[in-house]
Amino acid sequence: MARILIIDDDQDITDNLSMILESTGHEVAIKGDTSHLLDEVRAFHPDLIILDIMMPEDSQAGFKAARLLNQDAEVGRIPVLILSAVNQRSNLSFGFSESDISSDFMPVEAFIEKPVEPRVLIQKIDQLLFRS
Amino acid sequence: MRATPTKSDFPFLEWDTSVCEKGLRTTEMSDRGWWFIRTRWNAAGLCFLGALWALLPPLQDTPRFVVDYRFFLVVGVLLALSNIMYARMAKNLITEQPSKRRLCRFLSFQVLTDYVNLSILTYGLGGVETPILILFLPHIILLTLFFSRSYSFVMTWVGIFFASLPILLEYMGWVPTISIFDNTMKVMGISSSLVVTASYILGISAAFLICWYLVGDITAILLMRERQLEEAFHRLQLLDQEKSQITLRATHELKAPFAAIKSYVYTLRDGYCGPLPDKAKQVVERIGERCDLLMEKIADIIHLSNLRTLSPSNVGLTETDLMSILVKEVEDARLIGQPKGIEVTFLSRKAPCYMMASREHLSTMISNLLRNAVNYSHPGGTVDVTLNRAADKVTLHIVDHGIGIPEDHLDKIFEEHFRSNNAVRFNPNSSGMGLALVREIIRLHGGEIHVTSQLGAGSRFSVTLTRLTYQPKSGDDHGKNSDYR
Numbered sequence: 001m002a003r004i005l006i007i008d009d010d011q012d013i014t015d016n017l018s019m020i021l022e023s024t025g026h027e028v029a030i031k032g033d034t035s036h037l038l039d040e041v042r043a044f045h046p047d048l049i050i051l052d053i054m055m056p057e058d059s060q061a062g063f064k065a066a067r068l069l070n071q072d073a074e075v076g077r078i079p080v081l082i083l084s085a086v087n088q089r090s091n092l093s094f095g096f097s098e099s100d101i102s103s104d105f106m107p108v109e110a111f112i113e114k115p116v117e118p119r120v121l122i123q124k125i126d127q128l129l130f131r132s
Numbered sequence: 133m134r135a136t137p138t139k140s141d142f143p144f145l146e147w148d149t150s151v152c153e154k155g156l157r158t159t160e161m162s163d164r165g166w167w168f169i170r171t172r173w174n175a176a177g178l179c180f181l182g183a184l185w186a187l188l189p190p191l192q193d194t195p196r197f198v199v200d201y202r203f204f205l206v207v208g209v210l211l212a213l214s215n216i217m218y219a220r221m222a223k224n225l226i227t228e229q230p231s232k233r234r235l236c237r238f239l240s241f242q243v244l245t246d247y248v249n250l251s252i253l254t255y256g257l258g259g260v261e262t263p264i265l266i267l268f269l270p271h272i273i274l275l276t277l278f279f280s281r282s283y284s285f286v287m288t289w290v291g292i293f294f295a296s297l298p299i300l301l302e303y304m305g306w307v308p309t310i311s312i313f314d315n316t317m318k319v320m321g322i323s324s325s326l327v328v329t330a331s332y333i334l335g336i337s338a339a340f341l342i343c344w345y346l347v348g349d350i351t352a353i354l355l356m357r358e359r360q361l362e363e364a365f366h367r368l369q370l371l372d373q374e375k376s377q378i379t380l381r382a383t384h385e386l387k388a389p390f391a392a393i394k395s396y397v398y399t400l401r402d403g404y405c406g407p408l409p410d411k412a413k414q415v416v417e418r419i420g421e422r423c424d425l426l427m428e429k430i431a432d433i434i435h436l437s438n439l440r441t442l443s444p445s446n447v448g449l450t451e452t453d454l455m456s457i458l459v460k461e462v463e464d465a466r467l468i469g470q471p472k473g474i475e476v477t478f479l480s481r482k483a484p485c486y487m488m489a490s491r492e493h494l495s496t497m498i499s500n501l502l503r504n505a506v507n508y509s510h511p512g513g514t515v516d517v518t519l520n521r522a523a524d525k526v527t528l529h530i531v532d533h534g535i536g537i538p539e540d541h542l543d544k545i546f547e548e549h550f551r552s553n554n555a556v557r558f559n560p561n562s563s564g565m566g567l568a569l570v571r572e573i574i575r576l577h578g579g580e581i582h583v584t585s586q587l588g589a590g591s592r593f594s595v596t597l598t599r600l601t602y603q604p605k606s607g608d609d610h611g612k613n614s615d616y617r
Contacts, residue, residue, distance in 0.1 A: 010392060012396070023404050115398065
């Protein structure tokens with residue numbers, strides 16, 4: 001089973017995700033913000049990172065973190081899944097669309113809107129882990 | 133190959149003119165500097181034509197003017213040669229991104245060159261005998277556009293000097309008097325009269341100074357207003373960005389707790405916390421449904437308040453294919469109608485139909501109308517969608533055969549939260565925001581919406597929008613996979 005790092009400031013979401021992921025045999029680590037991100041990623045060696053977009057420190061913290069990870073030769077290969085309550089219809093805001101996934105603007109492997117059904121999340125995680 | 137000219141090729145540009153700057157941006161000065169160059173080409177061309185005209189024999193029975201073609205020729209050549217140099221320098225200055233001072237010096241030298249040329253031409257055309265002196269005025273106007281008040285004042289006096297120079301030199305007898313009129317008139321030459329010469333010079337000076345004063349004042353005010361407008365526009369843009377960020381954060385803050393509740397609902401329902409008794413499962417499902425409704429309602433309220441702050445100019449309209457949106461929304465509506473056996477028909481030609489629109493907002497508008505039509509149809513009913521195209525308009529009709537709207541409620545259905553009694557009974561879970569959103573979106577697109585309805589028989593919503601009369605080369609490609617047949 002895989003090692004998954006969840007980066008989200010909402011404790012209910014992280015608790016809930018750990019409950020689901022641990023019940024399917026994954027090892028989970030939780031981080032509540034994006035500070036010292038590279039160090040912690042290097043320390044935990046995750047196979048997958050689940051990342052929120054909006055965090056208290058920055059409304060685009062998730063995108064910035066994804067770009068930071070992507071630029072690093074060592075951790076840049078780890079697949080990133082964005083899981084956020086923000087979507088296109090929550091309007092105007094970031095101006096991203098699905099076509100932006102894997103672009104320089106949003107260098108991540110997948111985007112899922114919260115709330116997500118557990119089976120959809122597990123399916124997506126399996127796909128990403130299989131691909132990587 | 134000749135290297136690109138550098139600053140050192142033109143040492144006179146080193147002259148310090150820090151006093152001349154008016155407050156224009158470098159790009160504005162640089163762009164406006166090309167006016168001189170363009171106009172000078174025309175002036176040189178006119179001088180060559182003038183030389184040609186002076187060489188031609190006069191027509192019979194027309195007044196005889198005696199003009200030396202060499203004056204035109206000399207001025208034409210001087211203008212053309214100086215303009216070649218100035219055009220070359222201007223190109224060079226653009227690539228160098230020059231300072232304002234350097235541009236001021238460059239423009240000052242151009243004005244001085246023109247003064248000299250105009251002075252020669254004025255002399256050759258008989259001084260005050262022709263209205264050639266008027267050509268100094270455009271330079272005075274341009275000076276006020278480019279330079280500071282004090283600097284343009286000095287340059288105006290330089291203009292007055294060059295305009296008066298031929299007249300003064302003739303009066304002093306330092307240069308031969310030239311008259312373009314025949315001998316009879318030449319005898320009456322005005323150049324020999326002190327009063328006439330002085331009055332002409334005073335008149336010219338007064339005209340130039342009045343011109344400098346008035347135009348200078350107007351341009352200063354206009355420049356100030358332009359800067360104020362730019363500043364206000366910049367502030368509005370910042371406010372707009374700030375508003376978008378606040379809206380986004382508000383949406384996120386309101387949505388996040390519901391997302392967490394809903395996630396727990398899924399976790400409980402799917403047995404990740406152990407198996408649930410059937411009754412508990414039902415309760416959890418209902419918590420989830422109410423959570424969805426509340427979330428939808430909040431999203432609609434935020435969406436509506438956001439739309440109301442927009443105007444057609446800042447909604448971000450692009451060339452959008454209405455048909456691709458319609459095809460997708462009809463498909464979605466069919467899925468929603470399926471459980472109740474409601475059929476959604478769409479029989480119109482599915483060729484692209486472009487308009488200036490916001491794709492996201494048009495999708496919301498069509499989706500809301502179609503969802504309403506399906507939600508208020510009886511099981512097994514039909515919803516008919518048609519798109520009628522006129523020359524520059526397009527009308528979308530969405531017709532259902534459902535519960536209809538009471539006549540006295542027709543003018544209220546677009547108000548937020550309003551729901552007619554029969555609608556509440558038939559579909560208690562609606563937010564009552566859908567048609568308010570529809571109306572706002574149509575307003576932003578400059579369209580119209582009409583509704584006719586008969587209680588118990590159904591409703592017809594007709595939306596008219598302006599379509600593009602041409603096929604855009606690079607229209608949006610969101611609908612490229614749509615089924616166009």
